[in-house]
Amino acid sequence: MTTITWFESYWAGMKSEVGGKAASLGEMTGAGLPVPPGFAITTSSYRRARDESDLDAQIARLLHGLDTSNTDMVSERCAKIRQAIATMPIPEGIELQIRGAYLELGARFGMKDVPVAVRSSATSEDSPDASFAGEHDTYLWVRGAEDVIDAVRRCWASLFTDRATCYRVEMGYDHRTVEMCVVIQKMVTPKAAGVAFTLDPTNGDRSQVAIDAAWGFGEAVVAGEVTPDNYRVDKVMLDITKRIVSEKSHEYVLTDHDTVEKVETTPERASAPCLTDTEIKAITKLAKTAERHYGCPQDIEWAVDLDLPEGDNIILLQSRPETFWSKKGPTTVIEPGTKSGDFMSSIVSTLMSPLHTKGADGS
Structure with missing residues (x-):
């Protein structure tokens, strides 16, 4: 399982592991376009964290019978799913690799706590039959490994914002097949x-x-x-x-x-x-x-x-x-x-x- 992929290491066969946004950044980097450097935390990292926290059964139970026209029901159930994901432990090996990559990114610029954008990159983004642009979370000017780890969890959790969840239901997407990669990218001023x-x-x-x-x-x-x-x-x-x-x-x-x-x-x-x-x-x-x-x-x-x-x-x-x-x-x-x-x-x-x-x- 690949946990970390730097933009310059991306190749087209990895798109299912990094989602639309990260794939685009990797391809632009390879094409020589001026992109702020960074790396992607692959969807397999998200899947392993969910599996080891045994969240699938809880998520399925909360989504069962979801009435997307009932805003109170949607808000209540999605909030519970996001809370479960945002507080789940990240497997030790994966967390160590994220921390190490963040330190390496800072070292490239001679900075201990380099400011980064932490951006969601879901596998459903920019698909030919639907657009999930704006449905998932981005966190700007994040500094320090602890805050980066926290923002990664919140990006994972944003798979289940009210809007994204309802949109998947309306488009007929299976919630279990849509996964989240997270992009860590040096901020611009x-x-x-x-x-x-x-x-x-x-x-x-x-x-x-x-x-x-x-x-x-x-x-x-x-x-x-x-x-x-x-x-x-x-x-x-x-x-x-x-x-x-x-x-x-x-x-x-x-x-x-x-x-x-x-x-x-x-x-x-x-x-x-x-x-x-x-x-x-x-x-x-x-x-x-x-x-x-x-x-x-x-x-x-x-x-x-x-x-x-x-x-x-x-x-x-x-x-x-x-x-x-x-x-x-x-x-x-x-x-x-x-x-x-x-x-x-x-x-x-x-x-x-x-x-x-x-x-x-x-x-």
Whole structure:
């Protein structure tokens, strides 16, 4: 049984052991994309911990006859399952390997208690017929081995949040077959963060990269809590074809006591753009590289790291297939007044539409 897999050691045959998020981070690392270093705690570690705590019978009993329309029943039963998982002992050998890997990660940066993000990576995430994005827990700026171990248990327990449990019931997933890997990844200190699509999500135009950006950590953008700055960038010429700077009312920032908290943005900062043109174009180039590597349009999470020098400060946190427009086939929007047979339009359409795309299995 493999307990720990470093991102640089990942290979495609391991996906069932690490889940969608960790698999993506491992593949991006292998492709040379700028990903914060880290490792994955495999699903077999979670399974062994559950087996040795003999929790399956208790979980099955609590899920039996669950009425997902009864919110009180769902909350009560899921809370009991999460409590059981969050307090179960981790087998000694597995815990020692987690602690050792965390110390090794810190040693790479000369830090004793390196701050990390502890992220859930369930085997059901980013599956072709369902999306569990946002259903499971992530813990930011975790320091020290004890807190890392605690966060790992809580990520395991988040398999049974009310939302995730109800979603599995609605989608017909067997609770026993969905397992959890946990990603331990060095934190970035973001000046700004957000998402990028390698097509225009409003119309499927694959000649554009769409970027949403806000100050601080990206949670406000991903969760839809703030209206982000919005940009469209031409993939070929790298011209910024659309620019909307929004009033960004709040942001998630690192506090002096090592927690990430939501704060109000100062008025002058709220109305200011959070990206320079250089950063916008750098994000676009990395997005194009990710799309070229995966062979299909991508939905990317990125950050501008304050700890890195300008020019090398764009970090990719996640890249997953875009799921809506990709199912409809390649699209290139033709501007009004342009003939459909225009020679240049034909060239751009071909450039934006790869002849070969990878299937869901990566083939």
